[in-house]
Amino acid sequence: MSFIETLRQSGFDGDVVLAIAGYDLLAPHVEEYLRSKENVVVYIHELHCFESDGYTPSKRRMKRGALDIFQMCLLDEVYGWKDEKGQVVEKAKDPRIGRVVATLRYEWYWIWSLQYNPNSWIMLVDARDTFFQSNPFEGLPRNQSGLLYFFGENADATRLGKSVKNANWLRRAYGEATLEALRHKPTICSGSTMGEQLAIETYLRALQNEWDETDIMMTGADQGFHNYLYYSGKLKNSATISKLVVWEQGKGIINNLGALRTKKFADWGIYDEANVVVYNFDGTVSPVVHQYDRDAHLHNEFVRNRFRNWTSSFQKGH
Secondary structure (H helix, E strand, O other), X not given: OXXXXXXXXXXXXXXXXXEXXXXXXXXXXXXXXXXXXXXXXXXXXXXEXXXXXXXXXXXXXXXXOEEOOOOEEEOOOXXXXXXXXXXXXXXXXXXXXXXXXXXXXXXXXXHHHOOXXXXXXXXXXXXXXXXXXXXXXXXXXXXXXXXXXEEEOOOOOOOOOOOHHHHHXXXXXXXXXXXXXXXXXXXXXXXXXXXXXXXXXXXXXHHHHHHHHHOOOOOOHHHHHHHHHHHOOOOOOOOXXXXXXXXXXXXXXXXXXXXXXXXXXXXXXXXXXXXXXXXXXXXXXXXXXXXHHHOHHHHHHHHHHHHHHHHHHHHHHO
16 A cells, blocks of 8 residues: 555556465455556466475465565466467476575566566566655656666665675675675665666566576575676676666665664654655655665554555545
8 A cells, every 4th residue: 555555646647567465365455455446457376385495385375474485486377388379378387496486576577577668667666665755757768778777775884795685695696706896885776676668678587597597595685686787797788778877875766775774764864754755865855765664753654644544545435
């Protein structure tokens, strides 16, 4: 609700594309709510999952109130073959080994990206901890033949080698020498990316290829792939990415707040608690606020106030 309600309030009326858990794992009224919204495209596909050992079959399951993120899963019957008329003639078992859903989601993103025109702008962002304060697609440069935007985390608060998680993802995927080379580089957030379809589709194929080459079975490894793709220069010579811009934290369309958890957002000078507004460092309102739940005041505003109001309004209307 935080994602959809604030996005629609911003004036954006385009597609919202989501994947959600199987019907048996959905919380009450989630399906009903999503069906009530216009231009919301929802995919539900049963994942064939395994325990963290990658071999023991198991159903997709909940753990401490949330989906278990450490299960390895397969996308069986997502890929397959069509005849010359475009009709499906056979569905395939997933040829890859199981991967965690945080990595597997990029295959969904890639499939979805194929449904749009080359010059369409697409945003990839986490739905759980994102809300919108203005329309993020207003005023974007158009027809750039593959413009791609990455968004950084706060470089004063964290670097790739300073974060234990980021260091482990790079070390396990690429080795100690690569980690040492990137240790002092600013962290780029894999949970927030924008670009023209032409560039997004290329980027998503490249990120999946990083998993194919490393087979790293770690939740969050996509962040390692994301940073490696940029700092290694692998995307530079692509004919379908005309320009790749990395926006520093607090200076672009998407404001990544996760690294600012060491003190209140208000103490960083970017959050007006009285009016519940998050700002970029130049004083302008951040169009997209990502990782807002790292601040107790902002988290409580949504969970205790806005979510209850949205829920009450939805229930009264239905």
